[in-house]
Amino acid sequence: MKNFYVQFIVFLAALGGLLFGYDTGAISGALIYIKQEMSLSVLEQELVVALLPLGAVIGALFAGYCTDRFGRRKIILVASLIFILAALFMSLAPTVLFLLIGRSLAGLAIGVSSMTVPLYLSELSPPKKRGFCVSTNQLMVTVGILAGFLVDYIFGQHQDWRIMLGLSAVPAIILFVSMLFLPETPRWLAGNGYDERANGVLRKLGMSAEKARAVVTQIHQAAKFERGSYRECFAKGVRKPLIAGILLAIFQQIVGINTVIYYAPSILTFVGEKDTAALLATLGVGGVNTLVTILALFLLDRVGRRVLLITGTVLLVVALFMMGVGHFYAAEGNWVGMLYTISLFLYIAGFAIGLGCVAWLFIAEVYPLKIRGKAMSLATIANWGSNFIVSLTFLSLLDHLGPGFTFSLYGVIGVIAVIYFSAFIPETKGKTLEEISSYWSH
Ligand code: BGC
Numbered sequence: 412m413k414n415f416y417v418q419f420i421v422f423l424a425a426l427g428g429l430l431f432g433y434d435t436g437a438i439s440g441a442l443i444y445i446k447q448e449m450s451l452s453v454l455e456q457e458l459v460v461a462l463l464p465l466g467a468v469i470g471a472l473f474a475g476y477c478t479d480r481f482g483r484r485k486i487i488l489v490a491s492l493i494f495i496l497a498a499l500f501m502s503l504a505p506t507v508l509f510l511l512i513g514r515s516l517a518g519l520a521i522g523v524s525s526m527t528v529p530l531y532l533s534e535l536s537p538p539k540k541r542g543f544c545v546s547t548n549q550l551m552v553t554v555g556i557l558a559g560f561l562v563d564y565i566f567g568q569h570q571d572w573r574i575m576l577g578l579s580a581v582p583a584i585i586l587f588v589s590m591l592f593l594p595e596t597p598r599w600l601a602g603n604g605y606d607e608r609a610n611g612v613l614r615k616l617g618m619s620a621e622k623a624r625a626v627v628t629q630i631h632q633a634a635k636f637e638r639g640s641y642r643e644c645f646a647k648g649v650r651k652p653l654i655a656g657i658l659l660a661i662f663q664q665i666v667g668i669n670t671v672i673y674y675a676p677s678i679l680t681f682v683g684e685k686d687t688a689a690l691l692a693t694l695g696v697g698g699v700n701t702l703v704t705i706l707a708l709f710l711l712d713r714v715g716r717r718v719l720l721i722t723g724t725v726l727l728v729v730a731l732f733m734m735g736v737g738h739f740y741a742a743e744g745n746w747v748g749m750l751y752t753i754s755l756f757l758y759i760a761g762f763a764i765g766l767g768c769v770a771w772l773f774i775a776e777v778y779p780l781k782i783r784g785k786a787m788s789l790a791t792i793a794n795w796g797s798n799f800i801v802s803l804t805f806l807s808l809l810d811h812l813g814p815g816f817t818f819s820l821y822g823v824i825g826v827i828a829v830i831y832f833s834a835f836i837p838e839t840k841g842k843t844l845e846e847i848s849s850y851w852s853h
Pocket of ligand 1: 549553668672700766767768771
């Protein structure tokens, strides 16, 4: 393999992940100043936050059909244009309405890119490096979140929310220009009858002429030239991976990841930590998320997805119960704050090494070519839908159950997830996408 060329493609396409992370991360700080400047009502504030995951659900819905019909590359190109438009709407917004349109557009673009980029990367990467290549997207998501936190911190001093939100135009423009030059995936090309072009891309990726021909034949056998419908996603033989992917995508959210990422500072102030400690913890959570994701990238193709998924989720469950228990003793002084901070870091490390990478990787590699775009879009919709529901219910859960029971509840869900993964998620390390498809059909 021409490693440099593959790495170059992976890095540029994964800018989609950076935008996903940045747009979700930067809003928490920006909202404080938007609220003041535009005198937002509570409903308007909720809309500013919630329109993004909602837009993402709609984006993922269209992306499934469109990536199968028009190709992966063109759709990432369109997503990057929408990202640019969204940044303009948000940073120049004269009224709340423009801001809300901007957030919805950003959501739409994130919904499209959060499924299409991993799909694109999984179809272009060599089997032995697929874990690394696809999860580079997740690494960029974490870098984007961290960048969002940092930009908020820097521009927060000038209360400049327009720059905070508008800066996302920069990676979006780079993504757009890069996608003009990057290739379509050989899977999509051969699956749609463009054999010569598929061959050309495979050769460019460093394959010998003979190997490239063999791969194209393999793709034909797996795809059988038909394009599957949504109904076919539920056909026997496909149903199992479909359900496994959807559940994995849902579990990724319902263990409460985004409540921890976005409410880390307020969670810490519940147990009596000072504001500065809380802010540092937020940056720390972002930093640990990125560092552990780097570690995961190197382990995914060595120890495999399953081990990381299960170990990571066990760690995350332990952390959730530690947080839950900590709250029942919250009045008992300093050690609770300490326990809490340690649990937060353990939680994020467990997520980053397991569910963070593996959920997106699994849904990008597990479906047969015929239905890959559509099935992946269903799993992505499930992911964003549950993200939306968790964000919407978290504060009411805190209100009614209190933090102790709320985190213990996420912990119980985590236990169910571990049991499910142990029983139903197979290892996909090192296999070609065509081998993985045939595993399920047999
Ligand atoms: C999840 C996001 C989450 C992020 C944190 C992603 O895999 O889909 O919801 O915010 O990881 O790193």
